[in-house]
Amino acid sequence: MKKILITGGTGLIGRELVKKFKPDYQVTVVTRDPQAARKLLGADVQFIENLESLTDLCEFYAVINLQGEGIADKRWSDRQKLRLEQSRWNITRQLSEKILACSHPPAVFISGSAIGIYGPRDQQAVTESTPIEADDFAHQLCAEWERLAFLAEPKTRVCVIRTGVVLAPEGGALAKMLPPYLLGLGGPLGDGKQGFSWIHLDDIVGIICYLVEHEACQGVFNGTAPTPLAQAEFSACLAKVLRKSHFMKVPAFALKLMLGELSEMLLKGQLVLPERIQQAGYQFRYPELEEALKDCLLPPSST
Template sequence: MKIFLTGASGLIGRRLTETLVSQSHQVTALTRAPERTAKILGPQVQLWDSLEGKTSLDGFDAVINLAGEPIADKRWTKEQKQKLCDSRWQLTEKLARLINAGERPPAVFISGSAVGYYGDQGQAVVAEDEPPNKQFTWQLCARWEALALAAESDKTRVCLLRTGVVLAPKGGALAKMTLPFRAGLGGPFGDGQQYMPWIHIDDMVNGIIFLLGHETLNGPFNMVAPYPTRNEQFSALLGEVLHRPSFMRVPASVVRLLMGESAVLVLGGQRAIPKRLEDAGFEFIYTELKPALEDVLKQ
């Protein structure tokens, strides 16, 4: 397949690009830094530095959109919220417009989203049809998804990736989580009862490729492992795998002081399950958290 990819140098994008190339797919990636991205992705990947002058995406079999400003890197000031939105909404809108403008558009558009779509759901089990709690993360993801769905037609199906915490060897949320544990200062956030939907990077990549190849699938998919874990259990298992203590609980008040409104990312949660993905026949490699952490951290 000829695949157009955004966010190729990000946490998921790097592993996905590597896998697609190894499977003999032709990948073209959009990047603002072609020289740096070329060093990361290698010579097999063609690079575009802009969509300016493009009138369609005809000639590609699939478009995968993974681009977006990291959501947890900075406090959610008014300016940062707008940056989070613009980095997702503007590009997604352009891609949908180019897909719609073509005579022979890509057969599938796979676009990023997040379990943040649901907002903080407490202890409720969250499948794809769960009504959202309309917080900022819902506003961000709902518009993001709506812009992607504008590309849907009888020629192009759209799949939405409602992704949880991606466990990968380098970067992402796990890299930040391990720092206090390695210093012997790790532990749960708040009361630790909030659920953390997670997914191993290999299952994330395999899930995207699964959606690429199954022509009857469209709509939202929770890209999470089958068994979400409470923050308290996640912390205990992470400490066990790292051979470090995990009893230094961080009070919710301290988290809110440090993170402001974005504290909901760690103090709230979703007990999300991959119902539609499993119903379609996808098989996870990592269903339990401890083996997933062991595999990632040994790398």
């Protein structure tokens, strides 16, 4: 049985990915707490506490790098920015270096990134081929993250996934958004015109699996649904699915006061299109927002 190494395996995407891979691969997860991870992921998964315990990565068919502290978990102080950088850059550098040292390297290295690399675009649609001129923190964070992953290219096929907002039945961004909507107090952020690029959890997991299995896939891929929309439209659709009113607005000044620089990520968005993964033949399970939200939020009999 082929072996796969996953960092970030206990996170939102990682947990589902481990489930998906377990029937066909021997999965090894890098985690600081193997005991807790075993309870979460099962005893049929192998665990290591750090990469130093591996002399090389020759035994693995694929390496999937999803590790990184949550981008919107805390206000962006200088200290938090450093944590965000180190949690992504250090592990990615280590993985690339170990792949370069392999006599028989993994067939593929898949590493995370985010659509923040494109910078604020508002209503301008972007694809993987769109020139990038941004220079804000989110861009710098992702650009270095990607550069470190592509260091492994001389030895293996590298795929980088620029992920949008992941919608899931439990946890993630949607769980944080829900409370005001459930109280009938939902509404757009700022003027609501900023682009909102989303993807269902099943599809981001599906894309990763597709990239592992299709040897022709290489380079940068946008991990977003093909129907991004304005944030106000997303907000209205969420209220509709929940059958709640939709009249409140969160003023831009209030977000800036609460979140500081982090608020810019919420108030200035992008309409990101998954051009390359669609050209490669991937078929989205949830291409439309309403069906994705219904799957996440409503019981099966209601969808």
